[in-house]
Amino acid sequence: MTMVPALQSFVYQQPSSLVMIYIPVITLLSLAYLGLSEIIGKHLQYSKFWNVNSQKSSAKQIKLSSTTGMLILYTPAFLAGVASFCIYPDGGTRFLLVESALTIHFFKRVFEVLFVHKYSGGMILDSVMLISFFYFIATVGMIYFQHLTQGFPEPSIDLKYLGLVLFLVGICGNFYHHYLLSKLREKNEKGYKIPKGGLFNLVLCPHYFFEILTFLGISFISQTMFSYSCAVGSAFYLMGRSYVTRKWYISKFENFPKEVKALIPYVF
Template sequence: MMIYYFFYSYRPATAATITLLVIWQSHYAHRVFIYPFMIRGNNRVPLVTVLLALLFNFINTYVQGRWLFSLAPESLYTASWLHDPRFVIGVTVFFAGYALNKHADHRLRNLRTPGESGYAIPGGGVFEYISCPNYLGEIITWTGWAIATWSLAGVFFLVWTLANLGPRAVAHHRWYRQTFPDYPEQRKALIPYIL
């Protein structure tokens, strides 16, 4: 859908909007075409969860695409935006979060060997400090997007991500503590040393 706005916007695309589009598309290309084939295990996702995720992504992509290619002030995403500190910091934060998310996902995928079942306590890296570094990485990613786009649309996505992943991280952390009596006492749910 984001590409639809790129091609059918009444405004010409700029280097800044194209760069943001490429960043967005690269994230979702991985999420849709690569990540599902990397998941191990036989856990099935309920259909209602899939449908709600599709609905949210449809709405969110509409909001982000409309902002970037139709609603943003025409003076915002000019070529100079690529050198603006908000863009540079935002993109840096985006990719730092993306790297953390992918690293955490890799560690989670490799907790079990092929054919092995059961659960294990993740460890190493940021897992030494929090139970859900994959969620923290996702939150950092969309914090970067909000900064790079400097928009209410970006903030909308960040707030939704926090509202979705914050409670899930707390629930996962609680589950780990209940399931594993030897779960590391100092480990927090989502934010090292805090939450």
């Protein structure tokens, strides 16, 4: 696959195919579109936006509990990661790191659903299926694209260990801030509060910031165009989601601190 010369040092060569070219592009554009949709008010219906469009839709929507919905979100991707160890048992160090990072990430998410998060609303089945499909396809795609690099020379600039560090920082930071969010509510309490502690004093969605670091770390471990497109596309989506989340908090809390940004301290 022909690449821009500046990228060749950072990205694996892969079999020359239109599919290999267009899948990363389509993935990136689709996720960027979802981020833009959040900004213009077409939200994926989970968390505080779970019922935002329910009165506008003429079709009958199927509602799920947040626990059920979130398990559907993450379990298929987790199982795909587990299965990859059997399907591709001898891929080498980088391949093992990619498989392990993806599996650990989605295991953590399932663990949080079962033992950490405290939910206040529900989820709409359409949004659940869309997000679950993306996570599953992203996981399968990153593993498969990594498999296709077998036999090709590694990029001249090796980012896998930097990626491993970013992944560990991202997954730990994400878990910590999810834990802080869970402590905001007492048992059976459903209301929202302004988050505090950790990076919540600087940004409203540090858990999104660290999730971006997680996927960026995986993309550096992988160094395929598909993994990069997933990381950048996820960043675009989470930027849109964090932007509208901050707008929501400002509309609901008169005392919301205006200096607290949405995603990136002091910047955005």
